[in-house]
Amino acid sequence: MFVCSCFGVTEQQVKKHAEDGACTPRQIASACKAGTDCGSCVRRIQALLGRDACPRRDLADRGKTVLSEIADLEEAA
Numbered sequence: 001m002f003v004c005s006c007f008g009v010t011e012q013q014v015k016k017h018a019e020d021g022a023c024t025p026r027q028i029a030s031a032c033k034a035g036t037d038c039g040s041c042v043r044r045i046q047a048l049l050g051r052d053a054c055p056r057r058d059l060a061d062r063g064k065t066v067l068s069e070i071a072d073l074e075e076a077a
Protein backbone atom coordinates (compact mmCIF):
# COMPACT_ATOMS: atom_id res chain seq x y z
CA MET A 1 0.00 0.00 0.00
CA PHE A 2 1.32 3.45 -0.91
CA VAL A 3 2.08 5.89 1.86
CA CYS A 4 3.29 8.61 -0.47
CA SER A 5 1.46 8.60 -3.77
CA CYS A 6 3.48 11.55 -5.12
CA PHE A 7 6.63 9.45 -5.18
CA GLY A 8 5.09 5.97 -5.11
CA VAL A 9 6.63 5.11 -1.75
CA THR A 10 5.10 2.14 0.04
CA GLU A 11 4.59 1.46 3.74
CA GLN A 12 7.13 -1.32 3.35
CA GLN A 13 9.77 1.10 2.04
CA VAL A 14 9.17 3.55 4.89
CA LYS A 15 9.55 0.72 7.41
CA LYS A 16 12.76 -0.40 5.70
CA HIS A 17 14.22 3.13 5.91
CA ALA A 18 13.18 3.27 9.58
CA GLU A 19 15.02 -0.02 10.19
CA ASP A 20 18.05 1.47 8.46
CA GLY A 21 18.03 4.35 10.93
CA ALA A 22 15.66 7.02 9.61
CA CYS A 23 13.86 8.19 12.75
CA THR A 24 12.01 11.27 11.57
CA PRO A 25 9.86 12.19 8.56
CA ARG A 26 12.70 14.46 7.46
CA GLN A 27 15.14 11.54 7.40
CA ILE A 28 12.61 9.45 5.50
CA ALA A 29 12.32 12.34 3.04
CA SER A 30 16.05 12.46 2.45
CA ALA A 31 16.10 8.69 1.95
CA CYS A 32 13.27 8.45 -0.59
CA LYS A 33 11.70 11.93 -1.09
CA ALA A 34 8.43 10.83 0.55
CA GLY A 35 6.64 13.86 1.98
CA THR A 36 8.53 16.44 -0.05
CA ASP A 37 5.84 17.25 -2.62
CA CYS A 38 2.27 17.79 -1.43
CA GLY A 39 3.09 16.82 2.16
CA SER A 40 -0.20 15.03 2.75
CA CYS A 41 1.61 11.81 3.67
CA VAL A 42 3.81 13.28 6.41
CA ARG A 43 1.32 12.44 9.18
CA ARG A 44 1.07 8.88 7.94
CA ILE A 45 4.86 8.59 7.88
CA GLN A 46 4.99 9.99 11.41
CA ALA A 47 2.44 7.41 12.52
CA LEU A 48 4.46 4.62 10.91
CA LEU A 49 7.61 5.75 12.67
CA GLY A 50 5.83 5.94 16.01
CA ARG A 51 7.54 6.79 19.26
CA ASP A 52 9.23 3.43 19.85
CA ALA A 53 9.70 2.29 16.26
CA CYS A 54 13.27 3.45 16.00
CA PRO A 55 15.92 2.24 18.43
CA ARG A 56 18.18 5.11 17.46
CA ARG A 57 15.62 7.76 18.30
CA ASP A 58 17.44 8.51 21.56
CA LEU A 59 20.57 9.35 19.62
CA ALA A 60 18.60 11.70 17.38
CA ASP A 61 17.12 13.39 20.44
CA ARG A 62 20.57 13.78 21.95
CA GLY A 63 21.78 15.18 18.63
CA LYS A 64 19.16 17.89 18.84
CA THR A 65 20.37 18.87 22.30
CA VAL A 66 23.95 19.06 21.08
CA LEU A 67 22.90 21.21 18.14
CA SER A 68 20.96 23.61 20.36
CA GLU A 69 23.99 23.87 22.64
CA ILE A 70 26.08 24.87 19.64
CA ALA A 71 23.45 27.47 18.74
CA ASP A 72 23.64 28.82 22.29
CA LEU A 73 27.43 29.07 22.03
CA GLU A 74 27.14 30.93 18.73
CA GLU A 75 24.67 33.37 20.26
CA ALA A 76 27.01 34.00 23.17
CA ALA A 77 29.95 34.73 20.84
Ligand code: FES
Pocket residue numbers: 003004005006007034035036037038039040041042
Ligand atom coordinates in the same frame (compact mmCIF):
# COMPACT_ATOMS: atom_id res chain seq x y z
S1 FES B 1 1.74 12.02 -0.96
FE1 FES B 1 3.75 12.20 -0.20
S2 FES B 1 4.39 14.14 -0.87
FE2 FES B 1 2.43 13.92 -1.70
